[in-house]
Amino acid sequence: xxxxxxxxxxxxxxxxxxxxxxxxxxxxxxxxxxxxxxxxxxxxxxxxxxxxxxxxxxxxxxxxxxxxxxxxxxxxxxxxxxxxxxxxxxxxxxxxxxxxxxxxxxxxxxxxxxxxxxxxxxxxxxxxxxxxxxxxxxxxxxxxxxxxxxxxxxxxxxxxxxxxxxxxxxxxxxxxxxxxxxxxxxxxxxxxxxxxxxxxxxxxxxxxxxxxxxxxxxxxxxxxxxxxxxxxxxxxxxxxxxxxxxxxxxxxxxxxxxxxxxxxxxxxxxxxxxxxxxxxxxxxxxxxxxxxxxxxxxxxxxxxxxxxxxxxxxxxxxxxxxxxxxxxxxxxxxxxxxxxxxxxxxxxxxxxxxxxxxxxxxxxxxxxxxxxxxxxxxxxxxxxxxxxxxxxxxxxxxxxxxxxxxxxxxxxxxxxx
Amino acid sequence: xxxxxxxxxxxxxxxxxxxxxxxxxxxxxxxxxxxxxxxxxxxxxxxxxxxxxxxxxxxxxxxxxxxxxxxxxxxxxxxxxxxxxxxxxxxxxxxxxxxxxxxxxxxxxxxxxxxxxxxxxxxxxxxxxxxxxxxxxxx
Numbered sequence: 001x002x003x004x005x006x007x008x009x010x011x012x013x014x015x016x017x018x019x020x021x022x023x024x025x026x027x028x029x030x031x032x033x034x035x036x037x038x039x040x041x042x043x044x045x046x047x048x049x050x051x052x053x054x055x056x057x058x059x060x061x062x063x064x065x066x067x068x069x070x071x072x073x074x075x076x077x078x079x080x081x082x083x084x085x086x087x088x089x090x091x092x093x094x095x096x097x098x099x100x101x102x103x104x105x106x107x108x109x110x111x112x113x114x115x116x117x118x119x120x121x122x123x124x125x126x127x128x129x130x131x132x133x134x135x136x137x138x139x140x141x142x143x144x145x146x147x148x149x150x151x152x153x154x155x156x157x158x159x160x161x162x163x164x165x166x167x168x169x170x171x172x173x174x175x176x177x178x179x180x181x182x183x184x185x186x187x188x189x190x191x192x193x194x195x196x197x198x199x200x201x202x203x204x205x206x207x208x209x210x211x212x213x214x215x216x217x218x219x220x221x222x223x224x225x226x227x228x229x230x231x232x233x234x235x236x237x238x239x240x241x242x243x244x245x246x247x248x249x250x251x252x253x254x255x256x257x258x259x260x261x262x263x264x265x266x267x268x269x270x271x272x273x274x275x276x277x278x279x280x281x282x283x284x285x286x287x288x289x290x291x292x293x294x295x296x297x298x299x300x301x302x303x304x305x306x307x308x309x310x311x312x313x314x315x316x317x318x319x320x321x322x323x324x325x326x327x328x329x330x331x332x333x334x335x336x337x338x339x340x341x342x343x344x345x346x347x348x349x350x351x352x353x354x355x356x357x358x359x360x361x362x363x364x365x366x367x368x369x370x371x372x373x374x375x376x377x378x379x380x381x382x383x384x385x386x387x388x389x390x391x392x393x394x395x396x397x398x399x400x401x402x403x404x405x406x407x408x409x410x411x412x413x414x415x416x417x
Numbered sequence: 418x419x420x421x422x423x424x425x426x427x428x429x430x431x432x433x434x435x436x437x438x439x440x441x442x443x444x445x446x447x448x449x450x451x452x453x454x455x456x457x458x459x460x461x462x463x464x465x466x467x468x469x470x471x472x473x474x475x476x477x478x479x480x481x482x483x484x485x486x487x488x489x490x491x492x493x494x495x496x497x498x499x500x501x502x503x504x505x506x507x508x509x510x511x512x513x514x515x516x517x518x519x520x521x522x523x524x525x526x527x528x529x530x531x532x533x534x535x536x537x538x539x540x541x542x543x544x545x546x547x548x549x550x551x552x553x554x555x556x
Binding site: 003004005320321322324325328329339348358359360363395396397398399400401409414415 | 420425428429430431434436448449450451452453454455456457458459477478479480481482484485530
């Protein structure tokens with residue numbers, strides 16, 4: 001009887017399940033938790049309470065965290081606004097700028113591979129009368145700067161292009177995009193969620209005016225993020241989207257999440273201190289994983305430009321095997337699939353499709369997200385298991401059999417359904 | 418997504434995986450689905466020319482766990498049945514047996530189509546008249 005159930009041995013020291021989906025979220029670093037703990041119980045004050053020591057202590061902790069966040073991205077503390085996370089940061093940046101600069105123009109430029117927090121925000125603005133250009137990307141996932149240049153109009157007020165992509169790990173030429181924007185006198189926002197804390201990000205060198213970041217992608221807590229808003233050359237103005245007590249220089253009202261903010265600050269500090277070492281480790285693990293697949297399996301390919309790539313990301317297509325069934329065979333490993341077989345639409349990842357991948361290949365793609373707490377032993381186990389299940393599913397795959405027989409799949413008239 | 422034990426069992430230990438001789442007079446082959454949609458099923462039957470009983474069935478499927486389970490189950494069910502009995506298998510039977518979630522009903526429809534396509538192919542080879550009940554519903 002044929003079987004898909006894997007027969008791969010678990011090496012010593014590897015604990016199952018293995019988490020390798022660090023783009024989705026990261027575990028909290030124990031050092032971050034330690035820093036946060038006192039702010040839940042003993043130092044519980046409201047940072048806005050100006051007339052007693054409980055408030056002062058909380059405020060001091062928040063200002064310390066503001067410094068830590070700023071330092072990681074080359075900003076000053078006064079330029080950091082705390083939010084509930086990057087989705088809110090993206091909303092605040094894009095809507096806030098669109099509203100504030102409406103008289104100057106109504107055109108925004110973004111790209112098709114952005115996160116939904118940007119795309120859906122732009123779609124909402126379109127309903128309100130703004131015009132949005134969604135730039136395509138090249139086959140390697142990079143934006144074409146010529147396309148960007150051509151997209152500017154006298155009405156353009158904002159360019160929003162992410163620093164690094166959450167699915168394919170491709171790092172955009174942010175400094176050049178920023179420079180172009182500066183020349184045109186257009187504000188530049190970048191969704192830095194996947195980049196900040198992982199690769200060197202410097203808002204001055206990179207010519208960034210507004211930047212979103214999030215705590216839980218950098219081993220900090222969930223539910224806290226920040227927005228960098230440039231204060232000089234130019235001084236960026238943002239219309240507030242939440243009204244209340246005028247917290248965060250009026251840009252984002254709401255009682256501050258002090259423990260979360262302390263955690264975000266600590267996470268930024270650790271990321272800054274350990275980035276060089278961590279990057280080297282992640283690249284070694286990622287390249288090993290990639291090499292293992294490529295040396296054993298045929299019909300696999302990498303998605304996204306590997307020369308401009310996040311250290312912990314590997315997005316691969318295992319052609320002729322469907323992603324969700326592949327995940328089902330490795331249920332002690334947490335990774336993501338570019339297949340959308342679980343959704344009602346059956347549409348595969350829009351990011352992979354934007355690279356020009358056929359739907360069939362997009363359905364066969366897996367995203368590996370390596371992180372701080374993964375080990376080389378885990379990488380080897382993941383490789384062994386993936387290879388085993390891919391081979392078994394290919395024995396089950398009519399497409400693989402047909403290709404091996406020399407049949408051109410594109411010549412077959414498939415029944416639409 | 419949490420699958421039923423039956424889906425997991427069929428996925429982990431698929432029944433009747435393989436290929437029958439497509440050129441044989443007694444073999445019917447049904448190939449349904451499309452790679453772009455994320456699932457392709459190939460179901461084959463071998464029919465006894467005297468009794469019209471399906472003696473063997475094989476499948477290969479590119480698709481999610483439910484698609485693999487649906488086609489695996491379909492091969493089990495058609496084996497030993499006459500052509501007419503096999504045609505009576507409907508996708509709702511498959512949904513019920515595997516406890517498929519609503520988003521996966523599509524997979525059961527594909528399995529039903531695969532059975533019908535295989536029988537249709539066999540009938541064409543044999544020159545058997547298509548009857549109204551055999552017509553494959555378009556969807």
